[in-house]
Amino acid sequence: MIFNIYLTNLLKAFSLALELTDGGLSRHHWRTAMVADRIGGQIGLAQGPRQNLLYAALLHDIGAASRWDEKNSLYSHKPITDLYWHAEEGYRLLVDSPLFKALAKPIRHHHDRWDGSSPSGLAGKDLPLAARIINLADTFEVLINDGRYILDQREDILAAIVRHSGSQFDPDLVEALGEAAYKDSFWFDLATPHYFDHFFHSLQSHGQVRLNIDGLLGAAEIFATIVDRTSRFTATHSRTVAAVASFLAGVKGYSDTETKIMRVAGLLHDLGKLTVPNQILEKPGKLTPREFTVIKQHAYYTHRILTQVDGFELIAEWAAFHHETLDGTGYPFRIPPANLRLGCRIVAVADVYAALREDRPYRPSMPLSDVEKIMLDMAAARRLDADIVHTLFAAGDTVEEILPGTCPA
Ligand SMILES: [Fe+2]
Ligand SMILES: [Fe+2]
Ligand SMILES: [Fe+2]
Known part of the structure; x- marks a missing residue:
């Protein structure tokens, strides 16, 4: 896989994420x-x-x-x-x-x-x-x-x-x-508004900086930090998802570069969470239906920001489709199961695993045995890919050892 990403193009897209508020994308x-x-x-x-x-x-x-x-x-x-x-x-x-x-x-x-x-x-x-x-x-x-x-x-x-x-x-x-x-x-x-495309395109045409995969990982790490800081409950969430997803990609036979791309997708999967007010992310009680719809919009904005980067088509899919499901009822795109690539299903499994292992405002971190049971039930209900869930738990302690933070046993 060849990387041909301009830094200007990447920052042009990522800068949209910095000012995400309830007004959506501004400039x-x-x-x-x-x-x-x-x-x-x-x-x-x-x-x-x-x-x-x-x-x-x-x-x-x-x-x-x-x-x-x-x-x-x-x-x-x-x-x-x-x-x-x-x-x-x-x-x-x-x-x-x-x-x-x-x-x-x-x-x-x-x-x-x-x-x-x-x-x-x-x-x-x-x-x-x-x-x-x-x-x-x-x-x-x-x-x-x-x-x-x-x-x-x-x-x-x-x-x-x-x-x-x-x-x-x-x-x-x-x-x-x-x-x-x-x-x-x-x-x-x-x-x-249309002038911006011309402006940024003209900048890219004269010898701008191109990123290799390691440069891209460095940029993604910074944005993952910003996303994870939106709530004390998600202090290591994006890094955990990145670690678990890239581990699963390796087990599934992805190349080294693809495994790194998977890490980037994991780091950026919740980029759109910057549209969700901190009070909703940290709310201790039950969310109202309206608050839940605001939370759900994050996957939409992850996709819309990442697709602004030329060459990011695959990363955008892997990252943003993590709430799509194998019964076709996921959000926000309701992707038909046949179109849900393996990479998207890997990030979805990693996301649920990370979330259940973390504290949430309304519940503490869950023990591994409970996490396994919940995820097997989700696989049976076609909310997650059963084969990937089995791969994850077949790995035993290896997964917990690669996590960035410390999770209680
Ligand atoms: Fe300022
Ligand atoms: Fe998410
Ligand atoms: Fe997530």
Whole structure:
């Protein structure tokens, strides 16, 4: 299996997951990245730093993604208690990643003020250039009102930015933004959803970074961490599913690369959970029917985000069809059993196993003997693939030994 995944394409898709709220998919990171890139072009930024600027802009609020309240405040103009918390959290998520460590500092300082009055104390050109650009592009983007004709907003938005030149923003960059915004087309591009595809595609056509499977695993690990942090009950859920699913893939004769792809699918299977408010994920009592439908939408969003990545078709299926069943009544696509690939059925088994072995708000972790009984019953009712369930329990202790966290016996 040959991998041909562009990092830009991957981050373009994954950045959608960062701002998933009850409004579904929005475009804050895309638009911030586009404005940042225009500023970078205006000041003649070289290709390497301009590429990193784009990646950092696409991920800039990554530290807020696990917290529903935090991201809702960021995108709905509500006052936010601590503007710097999510920036620091973003830094911590990325600083040890071989692929993303260059983005950690720009993200850490993306709300730092030019005048040095932010908690870091850094001022002026001591702040990373990419951080100064993202600060400006991010504020600019939040000022755009999608309900108003874009050119009617031009003067007000530019005036609001200029007012903070030299205090919040680097004055040279404010000037560069003003020059880029001189063209009407700059504004029309911001207001034309289809333009984004053209923008990102044009970036990919000139020598962008391509990922191998290990790079992809590194990126998937970070997003798995974000998803698992949405609830203290799922602290290792995605990693457990990844470990069990890749183990089963190995037993079923998948190649080394396919087994790694299975790990990626396991790490990302619940990506769409970022659309579910933390209060629902952590609710101790019984869920209302409405809350349950909100939970169920996660598999839909996992699929819709992953299919945005060219070359991810198989990963999207393996990851997102984990609640589809062999009687055709699963969700959210009600896939007919004949179309449910082995890889999807493996992730489904791994997911149920992981969930039953973990504590939940409404019950403690279950002992292995109970887990086995429940899963055999589910297989008999065609909710899970019987052959894979038997493979799992035939492996005995081996499975428990590969789990990332400690489960009670
Ligand atoms: Fe931010
Ligand atoms: Fe799920
Ligand atoms: Fe899951």
